[in-house]
Amino acid sequence: MENIVTQEILELIEQKKFGAVKQIIISMNGVDLAILFEELPPEIWLKIFRLLPKELAADTFVELDSDLQEALIKGFSDKELKEVISELYADDAVDIVEEMPANVVKRILKQADPEMRKDINQLLKYPEDSAGSVMTTEFVDLKSHLTAEQALQNIRKTGIDKETVNTCYVTKNDRVLIGTVSLRTLIISGPNEEISELMDANPISVTTDVDQETVAKTFKKYGLLAMPVVDTENRLVGIVTVDDVLEVMQEEATEDIVKMAAIVPNDKTYFKTGVFETFKVRFPWLLLLMISGTFTGLIISSFESRLTLFPALIAFIPMLMGTAGNSGGQSSVTVIRAISLEEIHFKDILKVIWKETRVALLCGLILAVVNFLKIFLVDISLFGSTATVIDNIIVCLTLLITVVIAKCVGAFLPMLANKIGLDPAVMASPIITTAVDIIVLVIYFGLAALLLGI
């Protein structure tokens, strides 16, 4: 649908029917307009942007890609820049400033009014991914002695500039947070009821240094729409709103997912990450895991001369490694996710291992039986494998034992990592697979030595 609109607008622009273009775009929202801008040729960005009414222009501006924002800012007059900035919320302004080159940042700060400048500078100080860095400084604060009626008047006067008025924050004179009160409560209560009676005096809050992932989890746990952020003296300094939390949740899920694939996370989109950058986030683990392959090589080498006597055994190595690796990968990913969702903790380790052992025995037994039959019916009868019954027993026993060990290792390593303060997500398939490869070979050759006397 967007493409039809874009097509229509491009045609209207070609025919210089800017009045008609304006008619269409002023009925759109900022998000869809930002998508439209990406499709337009750069030379008309400024022209189209100037057709937008002030508020919609700001709504659109915050949604744009930083390259596009930069191009527009460079084309803006000081007055235009000032207008756009004055419509922004401080947290959005900070997001923009963080992506701009120094000279553009200087221009932005120069055009921002003093209060906005102060807010931006303050927010820039918080560490990346902390509650302070995702909060906004625009909120409604009320005093507890006000009545509901007075509070509503207050909101009427100041609320237009605040990011959200659905929840208001009750503070003492020294800005210490003492409660929250929802706009709904203010509306529904009698006009003369006092805020101190209406407010929730035990609001859930975080300090500025708390990690954004914890902030997101707290939102989910308590079903919040906004959460106050306080300094170490419990003074209210900002609020985090749920729309920012949706972004955080997505970012954190992406980070976990790529870590599990042995990639160093970065926060850019696929096409925004250049080839060399992509190389940099993927290469370290590939190198480390390749070098750890030395051990599997060593084990095979040390059995080399004996293996040549029983060549049929070699053919099963990839299948055994693959199955054990997949088994361990399943339990590690399940456990990593459960740790991240706080469903399991280190104290549950025996319960987890016990559960994984039973699951693994079930999986391993049935896989071993199927494999035993398969080797006879397919590999030997159909494809002429030279595997003997003893070979087959060695393969299937290895399968059973390694599936059990792999599942336990896969569950244990992430829990251990978490316990000692490492990120459990790193202990996913790639590491587990490499560890399990070694275990498979040791057990396989050990059983071969035992049963074949090699």
Add this chain to the structure above:
Amino acid sequence: MENIVTQEILELIEQKKFGAVKQIIISMNGVDLAILFEELPPEIWLKIFRLLPKELAADTFVELDSDLQEALIKGFSDKELKEVISELYADDAVDIVEEMPANVVKRILKQADPEMRKDINQLLKYPEDSAGSVMTTEFVDLKSHLTAEQALQNIRKTGIDKETVNTCYVTKNDRVLIGTVSLRTLIISGPNEEISELMDANPISVTTDVDQETVAKTFKKYGLLAMPVVDTENRLVGIVTVDDVLEVMQEEATEDIVKMAAIVPNDKTYFKTGVFETFKVRFPWLLLLMISGTFTGLIISSFESRLTLFPALIAFIPMLMGTAGNSGGQSSVTVIRAISLEEIHFKDILKVIWKETRVALLCGLILAVVNFLKIFLVDISLFGSTATVIDNIIVCLTLLITVVIAKCVGAFLPMLANKIGLDPAVMASPIITTAVDIIVLVIYFGLAALLLGI
């Protein structure tokens, strides 16, 4: 902290100081109370629950585990059950009903008032994971001819029973949705302004059958707090609120993560999934991937007699398979996530493959060089490997070629899967690894045949 409170409460209960217990728990919120209940012995659940004021009791009840809910319902008198149900929102009631055995459901429906019963029955009809199944039927609807003042009076009267009043919905007489208006707008505008002038006449909405994942994406895209759900005739039937979306986002991320580890997703927590159930979600892929190992076995078997002449080559097979598998896993997971976040589409396929090829060439070249040196300096000099220079060249060439192919296959398969309507998340490491194992062997043995004349 929770544990200290639990300890304190348990002691107070032992001393039969129920007044003191009540003092503590009435200052807590439903979420934390639900956590507390999990820690209490079942025989006092009902006793403690009865200490809670009506509203907090309902808040706590919805947060409880379904086993605990069932136990409480069985202990409730009809009057108590009726009270709890009357405080619930319809969507929460449905979530509870879905987990209960038939006789308990009957009792719940009997105690629900007729309107609630109608709502529950209606919501139960929508397919699982659809917008209809996550929406609530309690919202404020207004007529467009009302003034802001009249609308506020309306909200004062009816808003207490609605899940959210922050956004109100404007409908025509036949319930057709024509706009939305925020409570903030109603407060801030002049009392005599008409809703038709104040409302957003292009609200973003979904139909009841839309998948919950799409609903969550729309929330994130537009930064919404609530979204109207309409039927095929654009009649308003419910709203989805952002707190439910946070749940959905987490569920969907979990689903993607476990699928990528070759697990069939289910929506239970780690410990709620029994051993046999865990077996069932993990076994199918293990079996399939094990059986596909037949191919790697076949390839090795067919080279068996020749391999015994060059035993040094065998030692490098696991390292080659591991590195190619990890390379393919990295690109597949990156692409799967980018597809899920709608950063890439099928039309980008050539761009993606071109990027992956360049990244893979960089990774593959450096890995091959490092490996070449490692084989000389470590494997041969240190560990006495019998690999020759030609062997080393074969290994490193295979490494380079398979890293490039693996990265392209890893990027291509998820995009193809998505194009033909399959879930791209299935095309993650386990499948890629198995596919890549075969490619590695074919190239390795092919190069060996070429360069060693075997």
